[in-house]
Amino acid sequence: MASETLDIEFRGVSKRYGDVTAVHPTDFAVPKGAFIALLGPSGCGKTTCLRMIGGFEQPTTGQVLIGGADMAEVPPYRRPVNMVFQHYALFPHFDVSANVAYGLRQVRPRLTSSEIARRTADALAMVQLAGFGKRKVHELSGGQQQRVALARALVNRPSVLLLDEPLAALDKKLRTDMQIELQNLQRELGITFVLVTHDQEEALSMSDVVCVMNGGRIVQLGAPDEIYDRPADRFVAAFVGKTNFLDGTVVENGGNAARIRLANGMEIGARLTGGGAPGAAVSVSLRPEALRLGAATGETGLGGIIRNRIFLGSTAEYAIEVPGLGTLLATADHDAARSDLLRPGDEVAISFNPGAPLAFPVADNKTTQRETSHVEVLS
């Protein structure tokens, strides 16, 4: 892909702090206008990557390109990107207007003050804070501060907006609202958003592309449904969404149609990722919503006893003790949840679609260890 259609490109970028490697050599590219989420647990290197784009960290090796230009000698204040900082980092000594206008005042040649005022007002209107200009920052609510940070970062019309855990400090209700707003904003502006988050729900719901990172490496890059439905390894399966893991061994490796023997002796069909000779130990992931619960029939299938029922409104979760396999989590939809059929103590039969189980080799880390985690450029 030609670099002028790329906003951000990492070429063999790594970052070491002394003996600690925060980011292993990584190649990675983001096309113009994408909304990409860097997702991973804390310490996975996602924030370091973001800070290398912003210019706050220098890569130990490799090149960071923005809009096709090498950023090696370019300080943060000359990069065409802006950032929404974690906890917003609003200037406490300025009012809302001055915070938003800050970037405009740095523009050389200088903008006229009427131009600055106009664009500041526009930016505040864009985040629905028109009329809040004279407020002190500390007088605003968390959500309002979030919007000020957004307006401040967007006022200079960057080609890329970096967002570092932007919603982490908000309560759940507000977070959902902001997720929608951010998505709309990104579509309206048509610029690239790079979001760093440890919240998989946030990553899946907002972005076009999710980049899952672990231990300083990119583990999987793909559309949210792809990440969810076809995790690249056991880590991704565990980190993204809820799942049940069942221990098993490979009976026959047929790739998409492998046979796996579970710990209770039952044999099931599963899609095996990462390979494994017959006899190899695997972990089988079964999403709770893939499990269907029914009245016990006495047939030789999967069955167990309901231990707990967690009512969640639209759905309910059941903890089911399955002999030989431990406790499985199952989600039932609204209708099933209301039925009197499934009560703690009841015996239930468990079924699932043949394509649902995903098997991963247990010694996952070893097999996927590579010097460079090369992930294909998205189109």
Place this chain on the structure above:
Amino acid sequence: MSKSYRDGLPLSAREFIDQLLRFRRGSISRRHFLGVTGLGAATAVLAGEFGLKPMPAFAAGELGDRMSIATWPNYHDPQTFVDFTTKTGVAIEVNVFGSNEEMLAKLQAGGSGWSLFVPTNYTISTYRQLDLIDPLDLAKLPNYDAAAQNKRFTAEGEVAGVLCAVPKNWGTTGFAVNTKKLTAPMDSWKSFFDVAMTTGSGRSMVHDYQLTTIGNALKYYGYSFNSLKPDELAKAEELLLKVKPHLFAISSDYQPAMRSGDAWLTMCWTNDGAQLHRDIPEINYVLGKEGGEIWTDFYAIPKDAPNKPAAYALLNHLMDPKVAVKEHIANGAPSTDARVNALLPKDLLDNPILYPAADLLAPLEFGAAATLTDPNRAELMARFKSA
């Protein structure tokens, strides 16, 4: 270059230790005032560690175990107090002051804690008038011999026929000049102030003391040292304001600056002049031929003295000619007591700094009591210092 590496050192190790001890000896709050600044007191507890060895003459406990005296810097032989403590078991705390005004201020404020102090002649009548000192009971001072005293110097110890103070020593106020730096001969206050404004500019000092600084400026014009006349004081003020930009410092603690070579010319008291000349021969002590001050320092006991028995015992000890002679050798001021003079080494008696020629002594004046309390002289001094 004949200079050795040591000459260039700021001060010798010994001097440094001396200075350090000078501060160490005191309580922290008071030493901020003292010695160095001439504004307060460095307090020293001497001989506190020497233990209790009362002489048979003093019943144990009769004199208490400590007393405090107020006196002037470099004014005593430290051995005097050590001997007294050894003899009586009374530890002596020494407070050092820079001016009579300051001593008076402390006594007026009350609670000074002194049992003995050393006021100058012209202040005694004021102390008596303010009822701040006790008449002396000569029965408790067998070592004092009025007949041996030179009456010229002892007269002011008596106020309205009551003996309130006995003399420690007398002296004069002249100036000290470093003749290597200022070679032209100087013999008058006129020459003092003229040189201070010319060849001695930036190297001359006057006292931080209204009596002598204003008095000697008055002598420049031939007026009385004690003048309170507004027109004469105005002339003195004019001279002082004119000389101020040329001064190295306004301070009564002039020995360090003279010794280090920072200052070349300073108003000076007999005893300091003698000490400076003894150690640095090119520093001469000169009396202004127009006149100036002659003075006597006395011992007196404050009315509120906390330990009067010890005060009398120490005073009697100090009046012993054999003790007094060591004091005079140490501080370099002449004695008022014929018995002491008889014991002094000949070279001291022949020293013209201590015993100037009669024609130089003749025009000198004792300080007048009125100058101590006169508000105009105080304000003149303040204007001079703040200008």
Place this chain on the structure above:
Amino acid sequence: MSSAARKRLVTALLLAPAAVWLFLFLVLPFAAIVVFSLGERAPAGGYAPALTLAQYANLPARATAFWNTLVLAPAGALACLLIAYPVAYYLALKVLPQRRLLLVALIVIPFWTSLLIRTYAWMYILGARGIPAFLELVGLPEMRFINTPGAVLLGIVYGYLPLMILPIYISLERLDRRLLEASADLGATPFSTFFSVTLRLSLPGMMTGFSLVLILLLGEYLIPTLLGGGKVFFIGNALVDLFLQSRNWPFGSAIAVALVAITVVLLLAANRLTARLSGARQVDLL
């Protein structure tokens, strides 16, 4: 006892020691000074009861001392500030954290010795047998440093620098580094970031240091006496002379009251200014 009454009692008991202390050692002495300032000087010095404003009318007699103090104290504090800021900045933002503690300790250590002794040491360093002697040794002409305004300024800066460095250091150390990154991110050069963000947000620390040093300098008399040869006359020197030399207690008291009034006005103004410039919710001056 009702719980409200109990609460009041507990509050009263907790505050009592401080209140008694302040009353005995701040309110009473100050009241005494105000009373003295309305009196007259007794003929031989001290205080004679009276009710007159004559002492206050006489304040212009010390105009020079007030002027010296009001010029030199802020100038000294400003000199301290200019020298302290880069040091504090270096300590807070540039030094490796593991070395920071050592360097801060080095700044505090001189405080273990009395200011008098340290200032007295400067008398020797600046005196004829100190720096001038060394300069002469290397062939430079005779020079004099001691008892000059420059020596007083040096003494002031030397004596009070740590009091200025520490509050500025603390305010810079607490400074949120992400604000500096945010500033750079928004296009501000390091120069611009320093003036728009760092300097503005360390203003409370600067003001604390400035006020501390200013208050001490307004009452200073030791350094001008020792390093200025008694020729530089501060209000502190005027007070010492009035109480210890001319024993004019009422006039001295009037000057003391005036000094307190000036100090309070200066501090309020400084407080106001800091609050406005830094936009902080509260500014702790001391």
